[in-house]
Amino acid sequence: MKNNLLLIFFLALNFSCQATQAQTVDTMQSVPGGVAIIDLETEEKPNVFFSNKQVMVIGSPGQWQAIVGLPLWAKPGNHELILKSGINTTTKQFTIFEKQYEEQYITIKNTEMVNPSSSNLERIRDESGIINQAKAARTELAEVPLQLDLPVSGRISSPFGLRRFFNNQPRNPHSGLDIAAPEGTPINSAASGKVVNTGAYYFNGNTVFVEHGQGLITMYCHLSEILVEEGQQVSRGEILGKVGQTGRVTAAHLHWGVILNTVSVDPTMFLNNEE
Ligand SMILES: [Zn+2]
The missing domain is CATH 2.60.40.1590 (Peptidoglycan hydrolase domains)
Structure with a gap:
Protein backbone atom coordinates (compact mmCIF):
# COMPACT_ATOMS: atom_id res chain seq x y z
CA MET A 1 0.00 0.00 0.00
CA PHE A 97 4.15 5.88 -40.56
CA GLU A 98 2.47 6.70 -43.85
CA LYS A 99 0.73 10.01 -44.55
CA GLN A 100 -0.93 11.17 -47.76
CA TYR A 101 -0.82 14.85 -48.67
CA GLU A 102 -3.23 16.49 -51.10
CA GLU A 103 -2.32 17.96 -54.47
CA GLN A 104 -2.55 21.68 -55.20
CA TYR A 105 -2.63 23.41 -58.58
CA ILE A 106 -1.52 27.03 -58.72
CA THR A 107 -1.48 29.42 -61.67
CA ILE A 108 1.34 31.97 -61.69
CA LYS A 109 1.11 34.77 -64.30
CA ASN A 110 4.83 35.66 -64.05
CA THR A 111 6.33 32.67 -65.89
CA GLU A 112 9.85 33.69 -64.69
CA MET A 113 8.67 32.39 -61.30
CA VAL A 114 7.86 28.96 -62.80
CA ASN A 115 10.56 28.56 -65.47
CA PRO A 116 13.30 31.05 -64.54
CA SER A 117 15.86 32.19 -67.13
CA SER A 118 19.45 30.95 -66.84
CA SER A 119 20.62 34.12 -65.06
CA ASN A 120 17.83 33.77 -62.52
CA LEU A 121 18.62 30.06 -62.13
CA GLU A 122 22.15 31.06 -61.22
CA ARG A 123 20.82 33.48 -58.60
CA ILE A 124 18.48 30.75 -57.23
CA ARG A 125 21.40 28.32 -56.95
CA ASP A 126 23.55 30.85 -55.08
CA GLU A 127 20.67 31.66 -52.75
CA SER A 128 19.88 28.04 -51.97
CA GLY A 129 23.41 27.71 -50.50
CA ILE A 130 22.75 30.62 -48.14
CA ILE A 131 19.27 29.36 -47.26
CA ASN A 132 20.56 25.84 -46.52
CA GLN A 133 23.20 27.33 -44.26
CA ALA A 134 20.52 29.29 -42.35
CA LYS A 135 18.48 26.07 -41.99
CA ALA A 136 21.52 24.33 -40.48
CA ALA A 137 22.01 26.91 -37.68
CA ARG A 138 22.23 25.22 -34.30
CA THR A 139 23.03 26.42 -30.78
CA GLU A 140 23.25 24.15 -27.74
CA LEU A 141 20.36 25.17 -25.48
CA ALA A 142 19.02 22.88 -22.75
CA GLU A 143 15.63 24.64 -22.68
CA VAL A 144 14.12 24.82 -26.17
CA PRO A 145 10.70 26.46 -26.65
CA LEU A 146 8.86 23.58 -28.34
CA GLN A 147 5.54 25.39 -28.09
CA LEU A 148 5.30 27.96 -30.91
CA ASP A 149 2.78 30.76 -31.42
CA LEU A 150 1.11 31.46 -34.78
CA PRO A 151 3.09 34.53 -36.01
CA VAL A 152 0.04 36.34 -37.43
CA SER A 153 -3.63 35.67 -36.93
CA GLY A 154 -5.40 34.96 -40.19
CA ARG A 155 -6.93 32.29 -42.37
CA ILE A 156 -4.70 29.30 -43.22
CA SER A 157 -4.75 29.66 -47.00
CA SER A 158 -2.50 26.68 -47.71
CA PRO A 159 -1.48 23.85 -45.35
CA PHE A 160 1.91 22.16 -45.09
CA GLY A 161 2.92 19.29 -47.37
CA LEU A 162 0.69 19.88 -50.41
CA ARG A 163 2.10 18.28 -53.56
CA ARG A 164 2.33 21.31 -55.78
CA PHE A 165 1.92 22.02 -59.45
CA PHE A 166 2.72 25.50 -60.76
CA ASN A 167 1.04 26.10 -64.14
CA ASN A 168 0.52 22.31 -64.24
CA GLN A 169 4.24 21.55 -63.71
CA PRO A 170 5.25 19.52 -60.64
CA ARG A 171 7.40 21.42 -58.13
CA ASN A 172 8.65 20.84 -54.57
CA PRO A 173 5.92 20.16 -51.98
CA HIS A 174 4.71 23.02 -49.81
CA SER A 175 7.30 23.33 -47.04
CA GLY A 176 5.38 25.63 -44.69
CA LEU A 177 2.04 27.03 -43.66
CA ASP A 178 0.49 29.97 -45.56
CA ILE A 179 -1.44 32.49 -43.50
CA ALA A 180 -3.43 35.07 -45.45
CA ALA A 181 -3.24 38.57 -43.95
CA PRO A 182 -3.34 42.11 -45.35
CA GLU A 183 -0.07 43.62 -46.51
CA GLY A 184 1.60 45.46 -43.62
CA THR A 185 0.26 43.16 -40.85
CA PRO A 186 2.96 42.83 -38.15
CA ILE A 187 4.61 39.40 -37.88
CA ASN A 188 5.44 38.19 -34.35
CA SER A 189 8.27 35.82 -33.55
CA ALA A 190 6.82 32.35 -32.80
CA ALA A 191 9.12 32.03 -29.76
CA SER A 192 12.28 33.55 -28.32
CA GLY A 193 15.47 33.04 -30.31
CA LYS A 194 18.19 34.60 -32.39
CA VAL A 195 17.89 35.99 -35.93
CA VAL A 196 20.36 33.85 -37.91
CA ASN A 197 19.70 35.24 -41.39
CA THR A 198 17.72 37.87 -43.27
CA GLY A 199 17.67 38.34 -47.02
CA ALA A 200 15.73 39.09 -50.21
CA TYR A 201 15.41 35.80 -52.08
CA TYR A 202 14.01 34.95 -55.52
CA PHE A 203 11.20 32.59 -54.51
CA ASN A 204 10.87 33.40 -50.79
CA GLY A 205 11.06 37.20 -51.13
CA ASN A 206 12.13 39.13 -48.03
CA THR A 207 12.83 36.46 -45.43
CA VAL A 208 13.79 36.16 -41.74
CA PHE A 209 15.20 33.03 -40.06
CA VAL A 210 15.09 32.70 -36.24
CA GLU A 211 16.88 29.87 -34.39
CA HIS A 212 15.32 28.80 -31.09
CA GLY A 213 17.92 26.27 -29.92
CA GLN A 214 19.15 22.79 -30.91
CA GLY A 215 18.34 23.37 -34.57
CA LEU A 216 14.69 24.42 -34.20
CA ILE A 217 14.29 27.27 -36.70
CA THR A 218 11.33 29.34 -37.83
CA MET A 219 11.28 31.00 -41.24
CA TYR A 220 9.12 33.96 -42.31
CA CYS A 221 8.79 34.67 -46.06
CA HIS A 222 7.36 37.20 -48.58
CA LEU A 223 7.68 40.14 -46.13
CA SER A 224 7.04 43.71 -47.31
CA GLU A 225 9.54 44.91 -44.72
CA ILE A 226 12.15 43.28 -42.44
CA LEU A 227 12.44 44.96 -39.02
CA VAL A 228 15.22 42.88 -37.41
CA GLU A 229 18.90 42.31 -38.09
CA GLU A 230 21.07 39.23 -38.31
CA GLY A 231 22.51 38.34 -34.88
CA GLN A 232 19.67 40.06 -33.01
CA GLN A 233 18.14 38.28 -30.02
CA VAL A 234 14.31 38.34 -30.17
CA SER A 235 11.71 37.50 -27.58
CA ARG A 236 8.45 35.60 -28.13
CA GLY A 237 5.96 37.89 -29.87
CA GLU A 238 8.56 40.49 -30.91
CA ILE A 239 7.81 42.04 -34.31
CA LEU A 240 10.14 40.68 -37.03
CA GLY A 241 8.64 42.42 -40.05
CA LYS A 242 5.43 42.93 -42.00
CA VAL A 243 3.31 40.70 -44.22
CA GLY A 244 3.92 41.34 -47.91
CA GLN A 245 3.93 39.75 -51.35
CA THR A 246 7.59 39.65 -52.34
CA GLY A 247 8.93 36.56 -54.19
CA ARG A 248 6.71 33.85 -55.72
CA VAL A 249 3.19 34.69 -54.50
CA THR A 250 -0.33 35.11 -55.80
CA ALA A 251 -1.45 37.43 -52.96
CA ALA A 252 -0.21 38.94 -49.68
CA HIS A 253 0.41 36.21 -47.09
CA LEU A 254 2.97 34.91 -44.64
CA HIS A 255 4.69 31.66 -45.56
CA TRP A 256 5.72 30.31 -42.15
CA GLY A 257 8.23 27.48 -42.07
CA VAL A 258 9.46 25.36 -39.16
CA ILE A 259 12.77 23.56 -39.58
CA LEU A 260 14.17 20.86 -37.32
CA ASN A 261 17.53 19.11 -37.89
CA THR A 262 17.65 20.94 -41.28
CA VAL A 263 14.34 19.58 -42.58
CA SER A 264 11.02 21.39 -43.00
CA VAL A 265 8.30 19.97 -40.78
CA ASP A 266 4.59 20.68 -40.26
CA PRO A 267 4.35 23.92 -38.19
CA THR A 268 0.93 22.94 -36.78
CA MET A 269 2.63 20.18 -34.72
CA PHE A 270 4.21 22.93 -32.58
CA LEU A 271 1.04 24.94 -31.99
CA ASN A 272 -0.83 24.73 -28.72
CA ASN A 273 -4.16 23.10 -29.56
CA GLU A 274 -5.91 24.84 -26.69
CA GLU A 275 -5.59 28.23 -28.35
ZN1 LIG B 1 3.83 28.93 -48.63
Whole structure:
Protein backbone atom coordinates (compact mmCIF):
# COMPACT_ATOMS: atom_id res chain seq x y z
CA MET A 1 0.00 0.00 0.00
CA LYS A 2 2.75 2.38 1.01
CA ASN A 3 4.64 1.51 -2.14
CA ASN A 4 1.58 2.22 -4.29
CA LEU A 5 1.12 5.63 -2.72
CA LEU A 6 4.75 6.39 -3.30
CA LEU A 7 4.39 5.35 -6.92
CA ILE A 8 1.32 7.56 -7.41
CA PHE A 9 3.17 10.46 -5.82
CA PHE A 10 6.14 9.90 -8.10
CA LEU A 11 3.96 9.68 -11.22
CA ALA A 12 2.11 12.88 -10.26
CA LEU A 13 5.38 14.71 -9.71
CA ASN A 14 6.75 13.43 -12.97
CA PHE A 15 3.60 14.42 -14.83
CA SER A 16 3.58 17.99 -13.53
CA CYS A 17 7.22 18.50 -14.57
CA GLN A 18 6.54 17.30 -18.08
CA ALA A 19 3.04 18.72 -18.56
CA THR A 20 4.00 21.45 -21.05
CA GLN A 21 6.20 19.08 -22.99
CA ALA A 22 3.53 16.38 -23.05
CA GLN A 23 1.06 18.84 -24.62
CA THR A 24 3.40 19.36 -27.54
CA VAL A 25 4.22 15.69 -27.74
CA ASP A 26 0.50 14.92 -28.23
CA THR A 27 0.35 16.92 -31.45
CA MET A 28 3.44 15.36 -33.00
CA GLN A 29 3.31 12.42 -35.39
CA SER A 30 6.03 10.18 -36.79
CA VAL A 31 5.08 10.68 -40.46
CA PRO A 32 6.89 12.21 -43.45
CA GLY A 33 6.96 15.96 -42.70
CA GLY A 34 6.25 15.23 -39.04
CA VAL A 35 8.23 14.93 -35.82
CA ALA A 36 9.17 11.65 -34.09
CA ILE A 37 9.55 11.64 -30.30
CA ILE A 38 11.79 8.77 -29.28
CA ASP A 39 12.57 7.67 -25.71
CA LEU A 40 16.31 7.09 -25.57
CA GLU A 41 16.40 5.07 -22.32
CA THR A 42 19.90 6.21 -21.40
CA GLU A 43 21.15 7.67 -18.15
CA GLU A 44 23.62 10.03 -19.80
CA LYS A 45 22.56 12.54 -22.44
CA PRO A 46 23.85 11.22 -25.78
CA ASN A 47 24.50 13.14 -29.00
CA VAL A 48 21.90 11.81 -31.42
CA PHE A 49 22.01 11.78 -35.22
CA PHE A 50 19.44 11.07 -37.93
CA SER A 51 20.60 10.95 -41.58
CA ASN A 52 23.97 12.38 -40.42
CA LYS A 53 22.31 15.45 -38.87
CA GLN A 54 22.39 16.08 -35.12
CA VAL A 55 18.88 16.07 -33.62
CA MET A 56 17.32 17.75 -30.59
CA VAL A 57 17.48 15.95 -27.24
CA ILE A 58 15.39 17.12 -24.28
CA GLY A 59 14.56 15.72 -20.85
CA SER A 60 16.55 14.69 -17.80
CA PRO A 61 18.91 11.85 -16.79
CA GLY A 62 17.25 8.51 -17.53
CA GLN A 63 14.41 10.26 -19.41
CA TRP A 64 16.05 11.71 -22.50
CA GLN A 65 13.94 12.07 -25.61
CA ALA A 66 15.05 12.73 -29.18
CA ILE A 67 12.80 15.18 -31.05
CA VAL A 68 13.43 14.30 -34.69
CA GLY A 69 12.31 16.27 -37.75
CA LEU A 70 11.30 13.90 -40.59
CA PRO A 71 11.59 15.09 -44.19
CA LEU A 72 8.57 14.97 -46.49
CA TRP A 73 10.47 12.52 -48.71
CA ALA A 74 11.11 10.06 -45.84
CA LYS A 75 10.02 6.51 -46.66
CA PRO A 76 7.47 4.97 -44.27
CA GLY A 77 8.98 2.01 -42.41
CA ASN A 78 11.82 1.34 -39.99
CA HIS A 79 14.53 3.92 -39.43
CA GLU A 80 17.49 4.30 -37.12
CA LEU A 81 19.00 6.93 -34.86
CA ILE A 82 22.72 6.92 -34.02
CA LEU A 83 23.46 7.61 -30.33
CA LYS A 84 26.95 8.74 -29.36
CA SER A 85 28.01 8.88 -25.74
CA GLY A 86 31.75 9.36 -25.21
CA ILE A 87 33.41 6.58 -27.18
CA ASN A 88 30.24 4.45 -27.30
CA THR A 89 27.99 4.36 -30.34
CA THR A 90 24.61 2.61 -30.24
CA THR A 91 21.50 2.68 -32.41
CA LYS A 92 17.82 3.09 -31.70
CA GLN A 93 15.09 1.92 -34.08
CA PHE A 94 11.87 3.80 -34.77
CA THR A 95 9.04 3.71 -37.28
CA ILE A 96 7.82 6.35 -39.72
CA PHE A 97 4.15 5.88 -40.56
CA GLU A 98 2.47 6.70 -43.85
CA LYS A 99 0.73 10.01 -44.55
CA GLN A 100 -0.93 11.17 -47.76
CA TYR A 101 -0.82 14.85 -48.67
CA GLU A 102 -3.23 16.49 -51.10
CA GLU A 103 -2.32 17.96 -54.47
CA GLN A 104 -2.55 21.68 -55.20
CA TYR A 105 -2.63 23.41 -58.58
CA ILE A 106 -1.52 27.03 -58.72
CA THR A 107 -1.48 29.42 -61.67
CA ILE A 108 1.34 31.97 -61.69
CA LYS A 109 1.11 34.77 -64.30
CA ASN A 110 4.83 35.66 -64.05
CA THR A 111 6.33 32.67 -65.89
CA GLU A 112 9.85 33.69 -64.69
CA MET A 113 8.67 32.39 -61.30
CA VAL A 114 7.86 28.96 -62.80
CA ASN A 115 10.56 28.56 -65.47
CA PRO A 116 13.30 31.05 -64.54
CA SER A 117 15.86 32.19 -67.13
CA SER A 118 19.45 30.95 -66.84
CA SER A 119 20.62 34.12 -65.06
CA ASN A 120 17.83 33.77 -62.52
CA LEU A 121 18.62 30.06 -62.13
CA GLU A 122 22.15 31.06 -61.22
CA ARG A 123 20.82 33.48 -58.60
CA ILE A 124 18.48 30.75 -57.23
CA ARG A 125 21.40 28.32 -56.95
CA ASP A 126 23.55 30.85 -55.08
CA GLU A 127 20.67 31.66 -52.75
CA SER A 128 19.88 28.04 -51.97
CA GLY A 129 23.41 27.71 -50.50
CA ILE A 130 22.75 30.62 -48.14
CA ILE A 131 19.27 29.36 -47.26
CA ASN A 132 20.56 25.84 -46.52
CA GLN A 133 23.20 27.33 -44.26
CA ALA A 134 20.52 29.29 -42.35
CA LYS A 135 18.48 26.07 -41.99
CA ALA A 136 21.52 24.33 -40.48
CA ALA A 137 22.01 26.91 -37.68
CA ARG A 138 22.23 25.22 -34.30
CA THR A 139 23.03 26.42 -30.78
CA GLU A 140 23.25 24.15 -27.74
CA LEU A 141 20.36 25.17 -25.48
CA ALA A 142 19.02 22.88 -22.75
CA GLU A 143 15.63 24.64 -22.68
CA VAL A 144 14.12 24.82 -26.17
CA PRO A 145 10.70 26.46 -26.65
CA LEU A 146 8.86 23.58 -28.34
CA GLN A 147 5.54 25.39 -28.09
CA LEU A 148 5.30 27.96 -30.91
CA ASP A 149 2.78 30.76 -31.42
CA LEU A 150 1.11 31.46 -34.78
CA PRO A 151 3.09 34.53 -36.01
CA VAL A 152 0.04 36.34 -37.43
CA SER A 153 -3.63 35.67 -36.93
CA GLY A 154 -5.40 34.96 -40.19
CA ARG A 155 -6.93 32.29 -42.37
CA ILE A 156 -4.70 29.30 -43.22
CA SER A 157 -4.75 29.66 -47.00
CA SER A 158 -2.50 26.68 -47.71
CA PRO A 159 -1.48 23.85 -45.35
CA PHE A 160 1.91 22.16 -45.09
CA GLY A 161 2.92 19.29 -47.37
CA LEU A 162 0.69 19.88 -50.41
CA ARG A 163 2.10 18.28 -53.56
CA ARG A 164 2.33 21.31 -55.78
CA PHE A 165 1.92 22.02 -59.45
CA PHE A 166 2.72 25.50 -60.76
CA ASN A 167 1.04 26.10 -64.14
CA ASN A 168 0.52 22.31 -64.24
CA GLN A 169 4.24 21.55 -63.71
CA PRO A 170 5.25 19.52 -60.64
CA ARG A 171 7.40 21.42 -58.13
CA ASN A 172 8.65 20.84 -54.57
CA PRO A 173 5.92 20.16 -51.98
CA HIS A 174 4.71 23.02 -49.81
CA SER A 175 7.30 23.33 -47.04
CA GLY A 176 5.38 25.63 -44.69
CA LEU A 177 2.04 27.03 -43.66
CA ASP A 178 0.49 29.97 -45.56
CA ILE A 179 -1.44 32.49 -43.50
CA ALA A 180 -3.43 35.07 -45.45
CA ALA A 181 -3.24 38.57 -43.95
CA PRO A 182 -3.34 42.11 -45.35
CA GLU A 183 -0.07 43.62 -46.51
CA GLY A 184 1.60 45.46 -43.62
CA THR A 185 0.26 43.16 -40.85
CA PRO A 186 2.96 42.83 -38.15
CA ILE A 187 4.61 39.40 -37.88
CA ASN A 188 5.44 38.19 -34.35
CA SER A 189 8.27 35.82 -33.55
CA ALA A 190 6.82 32.35 -32.80
CA ALA A 191 9.12 32.03 -29.76
CA SER A 192 12.28 33.55 -28.32
CA GLY A 193 15.47 33.04 -30.31
CA LYS A 194 18.19 34.60 -32.39
CA VAL A 195 17.89 35.99 -35.93
CA VAL A 196 20.36 33.85 -37.91
CA ASN A 197 19.70 35.24 -41.39
CA THR A 198 17.72 37.87 -43.27
CA GLY A 199 17.67 38.34 -47.02
CA ALA A 200 15.73 39.09 -50.21
CA TYR A 201 15.41 35.80 -52.08
CA TYR A 202 14.01 34.95 -55.52
CA PHE A 203 11.20 32.59 -54.51
CA ASN A 204 10.87 33.40 -50.79
CA GLY A 205 11.06 37.20 -51.13
CA ASN A 206 12.13 39.13 -48.03
CA THR A 207 12.83 36.46 -45.43
CA VAL A 208 13.79 36.16 -41.74
CA PHE A 209 15.20 33.03 -40.06
CA VAL A 210 15.09 32.70 -36.24
CA GLU A 211 16.88 29.87 -34.39
CA HIS A 212 15.32 28.80 -31.09
CA GLY A 213 17.92 26.27 -29.92
CA GLN A 214 19.15 22.79 -30.91
CA GLY A 215 18.34 23.37 -34.57
CA LEU A 216 14.69 24.42 -34.20
CA ILE A 217 14.29 27.27 -36.70
CA THR A 218 11.33 29.34 -37.83
CA MET A 219 11.28 31.00 -41.24
CA TYR A 220 9.12 33.96 -42.31
CA CYS A 221 8.79 34.67 -46.06
CA HIS A 222 7.36 37.20 -48.58
CA LEU A 223 7.68 40.14 -46.13
CA SER A 224 7.04 43.71 -47.31
CA GLU A 225 9.54 44.91 -44.72
CA ILE A 226 12.15 43.28 -42.44
CA LEU A 227 12.44 44.96 -39.02
CA VAL A 228 15.22 42.88 -37.41
CA GLU A 229 18.90 42.31 -38.09
CA GLU A 230 21.07 39.23 -38.31
CA GLY A 231 22.51 38.34 -34.88
CA GLN A 232 19.67 40.06 -33.01
CA GLN A 233 18.14 38.28 -30.02
CA VAL A 234 14.31 38.34 -30.17
CA SER A 235 11.71 37.50 -27.58
CA ARG A 236 8.45 35.60 -28.13
CA GLY A 237 5.96 37.89 -29.87
CA GLU A 238 8.56 40.49 -30.91
CA ILE A 239 7.81 42.04 -34.31
CA LEU A 240 10.14 40.68 -37.03
CA GLY A 241 8.64 42.42 -40.05
CA LYS A 242 5.43 42.93 -42.00
CA VAL A 243 3.31 40.70 -44.22
CA GLY A 244 3.92 41.34 -47.91
CA GLN A 245 3.93 39.75 -51.35
CA THR A 246 7.59 39.65 -52.34
CA GLY A 247 8.93 36.56 -54.19
CA ARG A 248 6.71 33.85 -55.72
CA VAL A 249 3.19 34.69 -54.50
CA THR A 250 -0.33 35.11 -55.80
CA ALA A 251 -1.45 37.43 -52.96
CA ALA A 252 -0.21 38.94 -49.68
CA HIS A 253 0.41 36.21 -47.09
CA LEU A 254 2.97 34.91 -44.64
CA HIS A 255 4.69 31.66 -45.56
CA TRP A 256 5.72 30.31 -42.15
CA GLY A 257 8.23 27.48 -42.07
CA VAL A 258 9.46 25.36 -39.16
CA ILE A 259 12.77 23.56 -39.58
CA LEU A 260 14.17 20.86 -37.32
CA ASN A 261 17.53 19.11 -37.89
CA THR A 262 17.65 20.94 -41.28
CA VAL A 263 14.34 19.58 -42.58
CA SER A 264 11.02 21.39 -43.00
CA VAL A 265 8.30 19.97 -40.78
CA ASP A 266 4.59 20.68 -40.26
CA PRO A 267 4.35 23.92 -38.19
CA THR A 268 0.93 22.94 -36.78
CA MET A 269 2.63 20.18 -34.72
CA PHE A 270 4.21 22.93 -32.58
CA LEU A 271 1.04 24.94 -31.99
CA ASN A 272 -0.83 24.73 -28.72
CA ASN A 273 -4.16 23.10 -29.56
CA GLU A 274 -5.91 24.84 -26.69
CA GLU A 275 -5.59 28.23 -28.35
ZN1 LIG B 1 3.83 28.93 -48.63
